[in-house]
Amino acid sequence: MVRVDVLKASASFLCIAGGNAAAIKRQDVMATGTSLAKCPVKMADYDTKYRICPDTDFVGTSNQIIDGVADVDACAKKCAQTDGCEKAVFDTKGKVCHVKDTYNEATLLWKVNDQFTTIQVEATIDVAKQGSWTDIIRLPVIPVTAYIVPEFPEASRMLVFSSWGDTTFGGESGYTQFADYNFKTGATSALTVTNTHHDMFCPGISSLEDGRILITGGSDADKTSFYNPATNAFTEGPVMEIARGYQSQTTLSNGNVFTIGGSYSGGRGGKNGEVYDPATDAWTLLDDALVEPMLTTDHERIWREDNHGWLYGWSNESVFQAGPSKTQHWYGTTGDGSVKEAGVRDTVDAMCASNVMYDALNGKIFSAGDAQDYDKSAAYTSAHITTIGEPGTASKVERVADMSYPRGFSNAVVLPDGTILITGGQRKSLVFTDTDGILTPELLDPQTKRWTKMAPEAVARNYHSESLLLPDGTVWSGGGGMCYVSTPGASDSGCDTSVNHADGQIFSPPYLFNADGSAARRPVITSLAETAVPVGGTLTVNVEGNPCVSFALVRIGTATHPINTDQRRIPLTGHKRAGGSTYDIALPEDSGKLLPGHYYVFALNKRGTPSMAKTVRITL
The missing domain is CATH 2.60.40.10 (Immunoglobulins)
Known part of the structure; x- marks a missing residue:
């Protein structure tokens, strides 16, 4: 692996006194558009309420736009005179004051931009009730896909990858850009994986009994690759019977792996199930594990309708498919395979919704959010708990309290105490955008069926984002974006790179804090x-x-x-x-x-x- 450093700002500063706020100008710093979780310089004050951060902008809705404002102090005063104003932006070139939307209710992305100065009430976060986030962790690639490396006695590393480019994709390439992040030390390194001849962009991914990670399809749609944590190396696996991209797969009760769907790449339609057997190192097509029953209805048709199935390995080598289709199904994986309807989750499909088995002893599956169509579709606030029993029996579905926000492309993690954290998402599913992203996570207690808003994240996590539970009980949340170009290596000049997030943050849930904000004893x-x-x-x-x-x-x-x-x-x-x-x-x-x-x-x-x-x- 080639070692690379996490992005750091190298800067010199020029202090200019004047008015009620001391302006601190930043020179030669992070690139315009770089996301921020905190001001890169020591913030100045306007009176005692507002903090001033030069060369930064809050990207998002403005409630008022006021022309002819003389300076930062005058803009801060305008904010102070506006009921509910907690954030404002002063355009230093246009002499315009933007009074922004309310702090917890809108997407306000804090980014580097030397044309603006931000003004804000410093947020008061009760960490014992809302948790807290780290600063932004910069990575060499956009973490579209991520997995924790199994290690003894405890895990310390996460591998993430994008496509043939750090932030770009487009067609088969035969190689993939990876990053290795040690969440204990903060060390980050980069690696280009070429020996498996596999562009792993948007694959199926599963961990095997022996700890190897099986990565299937994606841009090189019939390929498979193995990552072996014992050797920290990748090897080429057997090709699948059907080429796939955006499929899902799950480990089975006998240690095999079942996959289905995936018409994003490798041809469209007819992507019936198949099984990988580690003992024979071979794939077997299951002709009767039909994909058609689990299709959604999407305005982009079959290219999207078999994507991202919610698959849960269950008893007797069965698989429960909980969504995104409104109907749920049991898949059998022996012989030629089988499929049987299990029940109806909702009256609508929920493509790309968050879903997790939070209590496997009792067959409890949580799902929430997303939309009827993969793209250009209004997101839902709805949430459900599905309970399953013996394979082949009817599922039981309970509609629980709605989330506070509609969320398309959000992510779910079950915490050790059984609560469920939802991060990211946007009010309308719009691929490759940060439009109306939701920065405020929500935590569901499945026992009380109540949601609690958590401390806001700094970066919108939408399309191509992911989240993972870490071994200290915190949660990694990262990624979002990617630029499509016509061929590997082509320019991304026509792409909106501002929505590319080669970074992440780590969330500490409330259970890690005492009432006074100190660290809870574990x-x-x-x-x-x-x-x-x-x-x-x-x-x-x-x-x-x-x-x-x-x-x-x-x-x-x-x-x-x-x-x-x-x-x-x-x-x-x-x-x-x-x-x-x-x-x-x-x-x-x-x-x-x-x-x-x-x-x-x-x-x-x-x-x-x-x-x-x-x-x-x-x-x-």
Whole structure:
């Protein structure tokens, strides 16, 4: 791997005194349009309420546009005289004051631009109720797809990738740009993967029992690649029976992988299911695992209608398809395969909606948001919980409280305590835009069915974004954008690069804070007695510190777009041995609920604060 540094601003500053605010001019800094989470310089004050950051802009709706404003102080005064004004922008060249929309209700993207100076009330965030975000983490590529590298005793790295270009894609190329981000040290490196002859842009992705990551299709639509965490290397896999892009796939109860759909690339229509068997290293087409029942209705037709299925491996080598079609289905993966309708989730389709199995013991699947059509379609606020039981039986669907915001292209992560974090999305699904993006995440408690608004993210996360749970109980949220060009290596001069986000942020949920904002004390898993445990076996965990009352296994994620079929949570209790801090945890006996593969092991205290996770491998 070739080491590259995360983007840093190198700057010199010129201070100019005058008026009520001391202007601090920034020279030779980040490029215009660079997203910000905080001012790159020490902010000046207007009176005691407003903070001034030069050479930056809030991109988004203006409630008022006032011409002929003399200076920054005068613009700040206009904001102070306007009810509810918390943000304003002064155009230093045009002498125009923009009074912006309300802070938590609109997309206001903070970006570098030397024509403007921003004015804002410093946000008061109650981290114990709203959590907090890190500064923006710059990457060498747009993280369209991301996965956590399974490591022992605990994970420390995330691999992300785009296409043949760091921020560009277009047609088959035979190679992919990767970045390796160590979320413990902050180190970032870049790598071009060429040896598998595979442009992995927008693929299917799954983790296998042995820890390898299987990446299928995408721009090179019949190709497959393996990433092996033991060797930190990629190898070429067998081609699929059907070429696919934008398909989904899921690991099965027997360790095989099922995939279906994917008419984005490799031809359109007829993308029936097929299965990969690691034992034979071969794909088998399932002629009767028909794709047609799960198609949505889209104005762009079949190119979109079989994309991004919500697939959940389940008992007896079955797969439950929860969406995005309004009807739900059971797929069988033995013999020639099969498909059977399971129920109706809604009266509309929900392409690219967030979805996650948050309680695998009880067959609980959450889904929310998105839209009827993939693109140019108004997003929903609606949310549902689907409950499944024995394969082939009818699903049960409950409409729960709506989100505060409509969200197209949002992402969902289940936290160790069973709550669900929704990040990103936009009011109308519009590919390759940040239009009306929602910066404020929401947290759902599935027990109370109530939503809580969280601290706002700094960057819109829409099309080509993703999110992942990290082993410390925080959440990575990153990506968005990409530029289509006609051929690999062609210029992106005709593209709106302002919506390209080669970056991410990490969110610390409220459970990591005490009421006074200090760090909450965590349980501490000092060790696992074993690193590999069979389905139905006993996991022995040593816990110290804050009393532990429950445990959770969360399967280590692999995400592209809103799809993370590897992500699922197993809530567990442990039997504490007398006179010590050792717990024995009986694991589920059904490998459809506890899929083979690598999991985070979390210990949780009474208030739901999780430990740092250790890694365990679940075997058949």
